[in-house]
Amino acid sequence: MAAGQRRAAGELAAGAAAVLASGISGAGAVAQADLLRAVHQARAAKVHAPAAVAVRVVEHLRAARRDEPAFRLAELADDLRDLLAACHRLAAGDATAIGVSRRDYEPVGDLRLHGIFCEPVRAATGHAGAVTYLADARGRVWVVSDVKPADPAVAVSAVRASVDLGEVRLSHRELSRSGLLAINAHASAAGRLSHGRARQAVAASGSGWFAAPLDALWQTGLPAQVDRWLAAADLPAQERHAGHDLAFLDGNILGADRRGLLLDIRTSLTADHLAAAEPDNDGPATMPGGIVVVTAPLEDPALPYVANLRLLATHAAGRPVRLVGRFAGPRRVAGLAFAAPWLAARHGGHVDLGAGPLNRADLEADPTPRPLGNTPPPAADPGLSSMAGPSIPEADPAAPPLHLLRHHLERVVSGGRAALLAGVGEDARRLSDAHLGAAAAVLAGLGAAGVRRTRDVFGRLDPHDVHQLARAWLTAAVYEQAATRETTRTAWVSAPEWHEPAGSRR
Numbered sequence: 001m002a003a004g005q006r007r008a009a010g011e012l013a014a015g016a017a018a019v020l021a022s023g024i025s026g027a028g029a030v031a032q033a034d035l036l037r038a039v040h041q042a043r044a045a046k047v048h049a050p051a052a053v054a055v056r057v058v059e060h061l062r063a064a065r066r067d068e069p070a071f072r073l074a075e076l077a078d079d080l081r082d083l084l085a086a087c088h089r090l091a092a093g094d095a096t097a098i099g100v101s102r103r104d105y106e107p108v109g110d111l112r113l114h115g116i117f118c119e120p121v122r123a124a125t126g127h128a129g130a131v132t133y134l135a136d137a138r139g140r141v142w143v144v145s146d147v148k149p150a151d152p153a154v155a156v157s158a159v160r161a162s163v164d165l166g167e168v169r170l171s172h173r174e175l176s177r178s179g180l181l182a183i184n185a186h187a188s189a190a191g192r193l194s195h196g197r198a199r200q201a202v203a204a205s206g207s208g209w210f211a212a213p214l215d216a217l218w219q220t221g222l223p224a225q226v227d228r229w230l231a232a233a234d235l236p237a238q239e240r241h242a243g244h245d246l247a248f249l250d251g252n253i254l255g256a257d258r259r260g261l262l263l264d265i266r267t268s269l270t271a272d273h274l275a276a277a278e279p280d281n282d283g284p285a286t287m288p289g290g291i292v293v294v295t296a297p298l299e300d301p302a303l304p305y306v307a308n309l310r311l312l313a314t315h316a317a318g319r320p321v322r323l324v325g326r327f328a329g330p331r332r333v334a335g336l337a338f339a340a341p342w343l344a345a346r347h348g349g350h351v352d353l354g355a356g357p358l359n360r361a362d363l364e365a366d367p368t369p370r371p372l373g374n375t376p377p378p379a380a381d382p383g384l385s386s387m388a389g390p391s392i393p394e395a396d397p398a399a400p401p402l403h404l405l406r407h408h409l410e411r412v413v414s415g416g417r418a419a420l421l422a423g424v425g426e427d428a429r430r431l432s433d434a435h436l437g438a439a440a441a442v443l444a445g446l447g448a449a450g451v452r453r454t455r456d457v458f459g460r461l462d463p464h465d466v467h468q469l470a471r472a473w474l475t476a477a478v479y480e481q482a483a484t485r486e487t488t489r490t491a492w493v494s495a496p497e498w499h500e501p502a503g504s505r506r
Contacts, residue, residue, distance in 0.1 A: 001095045008045040009090035011038035012054050016083050017470035019057065023416030024064045024076075032058050049099020049236050050086040053079055059126065069300065070122060070152065077413045081477040082236070084470060099236060105186040105194040111136055114207040114214055115176040117324055117337035120155035120354045121147045122298055130158035130172040133243060134179065137213045139220075141243030142191045144175065156302050159355040165193065166201030173355050176337075177348040179206040191242035208349045209322055209339040218248045218322060222265075223493040229327045230485050247325045247333045249292065256313030260295040261335065263323065294325060297334040297354065304357040309335055315363040316340075330491035400487055404431055405439050405480045408446065412473055420450025439483065442476040449473075 015035035019027045035058055042051040060076040089097040113134035122128050129147035136142065144163055159172045168180055183200040187193050207214050225247055232244035251265035296305035312321075321340045325333030339350035344362050351358060404427040411419035424447030432440040449472035452465055 001090070001093060001098070002045070004045045005047050005098065006091060008038070008042040008047045009050060009087040012042055012047070012050050013084060013087035013091070013470065014038070014467070015054065016057065016080055016087070017466045019061070019080065020412055020470050020473055021417050021466045023412070023419065024061060024414050026416055027061045028065070032061055043101075046101070047090065047098055048101045049097060049238070050083055050090070052099070052238065053083040053086065053236075057083060063126075070298075073410050073414060077410050077477070080413060081474065081481065084474045085478060088474065099238070103188050103190070103238065105188055108185050108187045111142070111182040111185045111193075112179070112204065113142060113182070114179045116141070116209075116214060116217075117350060117352050118159050118172040118176040118355060119297070119336050119352065120159055120303060122152045122155040122300065122303075123147075126150075128152050128154040128158065130155070130161065132163065132172045132175050133246070134175075135214060135217060139213065139216050140191070141241070141246065142187065142193055143242040144172070144193050144195060146172070146195075152300075153302065159352065163195070164197070165195040166197065166199045168201050168203050170203055173352065175203075176352065177206055177350070179204045190238070190240060210341075218250055220248065222249075226327070226489055226492040230489055233485065245327045246336075247323075247327050249323045249325065249333070250320070251292065251323070252318065252320050253312060253316050254291065255317045256310065259293045259332075261293070261309045261313045263292045263294055263321070265290065265292055290331065293332045294323065294335040295328065295332065297326060297336065303354050305335070305354050308351070308353045308358045311358050311360070311363065312338075315360055330488045400436055400439075400483070401430060401434050402436070402439060402480060402484055402487065405443050405476060406484070408443060409473065409477050409480060412446070412450070412469075417450050417469060420447050424450070436483075438479060442472075442479050446472045446476045 012035075015031070015038045018031055018034065022031060035054055039051045039054045039058075042048075042054070056079045057076065060071065060079060063071040064073075064076065086097045113136055116133045116135055118130055118132040120128075120130050126149050127147050128150040129145070131147065132144045134142050134144065144165060146158065146161065146164065161171060163170055163172060163175050165180070166182070168175065170178060180201050181204045182193070185193060185199070185201070193199075209215065209218070229245045229247075232240040249263065249265050251263040254262040254264050256262060294309060296309055298305055319340065319342060321338045323333075323335060324337045325335050328334045335353050337350050337352045343349075343351065347362070351362075408420070408424060408427065424443060428440045428444045428447070431443060446469075449465075449469045452468060454465060
């Protein structure tokens with residue numbers, strides 16, 4: 001790796017450290033210009049991946065200072081962590097952190113694809129549009145994307161806009177209910193199809209969610225889905241495959257509480273668990289998958305996510321659904337689309353929760369709940385009402401309090417060094433009392449770096465302290481990411497208790 005690339009990485013790290021020291025309130029035009037200047041130098045030195053992350057940091061800062069509703073502090077914190085981590089790897093001589101400038105579309109052969117669902121996109125970076133997800137016969141997910149710099153209001157109507165792909169004359173919503181045949185298709189490594197009139201593609205018949213090949217997406221075990229999601233989270237954003245974070249769940253709607261819609265899911269036992277459960281020959285043993293909270297990906301009232309989920313929780317409680325969501329944390333997904341045996345035929349097999357509003361007539365067609373496919377319905381539990389009550393736990397009581405560490409990481413991003421002047425010691429003790437010694441140590445180190453201010457022989461503040469703060473923050477952020485990933489995996493794949501289904505023993 002060239003010395004110029006190390007210098008470029010050092011400039012990017014210095015810009016990110018300055019943002020951490022001052023916080024969002026101090027990251028005005030000057031700080032943003034310094035970071036963009038470092039981006040220009042990094043691109044000239046062919047340090048592609050860190051430069052791309054730095055641009056996202058600047059876009060998040062601008063959105064925050066304009067008080068845009070789409071701004072998410074957690075996303076800014078994650079991008080700052082990725083930027084500092086990449087720069088640290090480059091400083092240590094790891095050339096794999098350089099990345100590539102742009103991934104070209106490569107030939108992938110002929111594709112016969114079946115639409116799964118579509119969703120409107122509204123990003124804090126100023127992009128808006130729609131994306132349609134499709135799958136081939138092997139279950140690989142592909143996307144047709146029409147997202148570009150545009151007014152956020154474009155997302156409302158983008159799902160009804162025509163797809164620009166060969167001879168296909170369908171909207172995104174229509175394509176998600178049919179399919180396409182692409183000849184000599186080109187796609188990125190992430191699974192995004194190259195579009196335009198020059199491509200050879202025609203509309204074709206699709207497949208329902210309960211028929212092959214789409215039904216296989218829901219037959220993949222939940223542990224495998226969680227592993228796929230968490231493994232992709234370790235990769236740079238531009239290298240994650242389309243659909244890496246999609247959750248394909250079957251379950252019964254329980255109702256709702258302040259967290260969102262509550263879904264009771266069921267999963268199949270692994271081979272080890274089958275042996276422990278001692279099932280008979282009447283069928284596979286099953287376990288309660290537990291309760292999953294389904295939230296809205298976007299809470300903008302212009303999009304129908306919140307209204308649709310509220311309607312489902314109120315008027316479809318006790319009914320089975322087949323859901324596509326996006327993993328959003330421990331036992332939490334963002335709801336994107338659903339299908340059900342009782343759904344009215346006019347919806348074409350499924351409902352895209354962000355594409356159009358449901359109404360009560362859609363939910364009153366068949367009041368009798370029926371199981372989905374071959375999945376048995378959950379056993380009745382008198383403690384679970386149609387609207388979630390106190391008997392439904394708010395969270396796993398054994399979950400470690402890593403949110404204390406995350407809270408301080410985001411406080412620094414928001415308020416800068418001054419955010420560490422109070423509360424750090426108490427939360428470090430709480431983490432230590434919870435037997436999280438490493439979490440307590442990195443938080444204490446972050447607090448110490450926040451209050452450390454030295455001066456040179458002329459009485460000026462030492463700029464080296466800024467880099468010490470950035471290093472301590474990065475150490476805590478990397479630990480929090482790894483620890484949270486492991487607790488998230490445990491929350492998804494473990495069950496509150498094992499039991500045999502009714503009738504498995506005689």
